[in-house]
Amino acid sequence: MNAGHELVEQVYAAKTDTEAADSLIRRYMGFIRAETAKYIHRAPVEGQDEELSIVLLAFYEAILGYEKNRGAFLSYASRGIRSRIIDYYRKEKKHAKVTSLHEPVQDDDNETWKINQLENPENEIEKSHHTSATRDEIQEYEKKLQEFGISFSDVADNCPRQERTLQACRRVLSAARENPGLLDELLRTKKLPMAALSEISKTDKKTMERHRKYLVAVLLAFTNGYEIIRGHLYHLTGNRENSDT
């Protein structure tokens, strides 16, 4: 009874604290693996079985969605996991003809995976350099965001999920890009120049306030540096930069 009460407290703490969520998930990894094994009928392999990733995600969703009046947390999570897995298998049915890259194939008496036999069109070295540069830039970006007291998880939670709101945020971004002084002000004061941006972009201040963390993250990406991230955002920057890259 006491353990159950403790778990509920941990779940409630994990709703807002990503660290607490990570540690709760680590602690319940056994439960998560057992749940996955129910569906794949064998022990799951981390990084290889997509089902395990889905069960992990479903467990995290259960943490966010759990309320005290919904019964015991673990049975609530179990139900969430079940429906997520059913969803996943339904979607997978559409791609039933696609074979796995990890499918074992016979190669000169040696058993290997299909992925190892495929010819890679990209230059591995170049690719690894690019990934490394991207990682550095992302770390730099993350540090900058932390100066504003924002993490990527916060930004993801604060990101507008409605197309109309996303459009409004894009208007704010274009207004800031047309007035670089506002981006400088953001870096200098560590505050979003709300009034000026709202006036130029004709966006409601309330909308901007609601998505403040997201706006800060996007505007920061368009300050100096972060070329790789900016290059990745070609839908946001339009065709002009797309043609440059």
Place this chain on the structure above:
Amino acid sequence: MEKETNYLVLEVHNAYAVVLDNSGRFIKAANCGYEVGDTVDSIIPMIYPQDKKKRTNNIIRLAASLAACICLCVFGIYEYQFMYTEYGSVHMQINPEVEITLSRSGRVLDIEGENADGKELVKDYEYKGKDKETVVDELADLAIEQQYLADAGRISIEVDARSDEWAKKMETEITDELNDHLQRQGMAIEITIGPVEDGNDTEDKEILKESQSVTIPIPGTADKTDDSAAESDDDSDDGVTDYSVPSSPSSAQSSSSAPSSAPAQSDSGYDSSGNSPYDSSGNSSYDSNGSSSYSDSSYSSTESSSDDNDDDD
């Protein structure tokens, strides 16, 4: 050509990864062995609990709005019929005759004058959007104003509708309203339900009187007529034309005395050989020549008349 969307992995956790798509969306998705800096083509995005609720809410909202639309349509059609389609008409007779078309709710849809005075009365009258009570009150006022209606006058109301019950209800309501209204004005007007006996009716009566007056000369000879009528009933193949004459009170009076003399003469008072008791002066309008073609059948009439006498005895 637009590039396909791909996702840049920004942050990885045990349960999820934060990825950035090309449109600037930061998304939490299942971490399928990703590392920071990877670019992936497809992800399994996380569904936020508030979005799940929203989806169910949306379904409920859609169902509710659909139900509301259907209700509105049904109710709207009913209400439209109730308010705007013709259901019955009120025939109002003061002297001007006016027909008021009503919807089921009692809303006035049209007013038409049925005679010259009626047309004159409603010529400039604005009835749109008014209910039946207002309209009949105002028409009565208008009739008083135009001197069609005076104290001790009469208004007749008759309602025609698909439903008799509704028509009766309307008649009562209109009559009550008119009574109240005219009493408030201190007028003693009689309100009647049903059609008024108009000039045509009296004419009919006069015609009826006239026809009765034509039969008046008959009473003196009516006893004969009765006999012949009785006889014709008894014997149908006697060659005597069945001739029925409307009876009159005077014929009943003389019926007992007549048979004693009549059989010897003739079977009928309508043919006469000059001795007819119906026309002693010989000026009878029923016979112009002295001989009768029915005289040979006199015996049968005698029989029948003696029968009659026996019966009487």
